[in-house]
Amino acid sequence: GAGVSQSPSNKVTEKGKDVELRCDPISGHTALYWYRQRLGQGLEFLIYFQGNSAPDKSGLPSDRFSAERTGESVSTLTIQRTQQEDSAVYLCASSFYEGVQAFFGQGTRLTVV
């Protein structure tokens, strides 16, 4: 596609349910990043992939959070047993290599009720 695509754009879920957030990066981009942004706050790093390996998972807030990437393609961020504090916009970005211009998706707005 022309840009980074994230789905769904909005998700409302009940506390305790599992959710899956999807990111389709720009074709050919080897690096893929996930962030969480709470209302009025900055971007909180979660995890990044180089190809399908994740060199740095240090940002994942708890073991309820996990992420996978298939080759140099789609990535899925899974949040198990969602809590109200998980409510935020989850942003995905991709780039040809680490550190060069990254392109962001529009994000998934997650609301846990």
Add this chain to the structure above:
Amino acid sequence: LAKTTQPISMDSYEGQEVNITCSHNNIATNDYITWYQQFPSQGPRFIIQGYKTKVTNEVASLFIPADRKSSTLSLPRVSLSDTAVYYCLVGAIKAAGNKLTFGGGTRVLVKP
């Protein structure tokens, strides 16, 4: 990764030049300086990247002194639509381990 410090917020008026300075005292030899812009309800957008001296594109200029311990993003003749949060990042490019860490950013408000 080198840590960055930038002002929390800045106000300006339409038509003025806005300069945002970012401090990165422990920048490494291989690190580049990159700026992103984020509008409300959107993901950040790359503005400019540089290593030393001056870089200019159609949107902004980036000034980097010889010691590279700081950098200044310059936005010429801002308009209301330049109201956004601006993030300064420092890190190596094409290097494993650069996880593209964003700080708190500078919230720029352009007034009529």
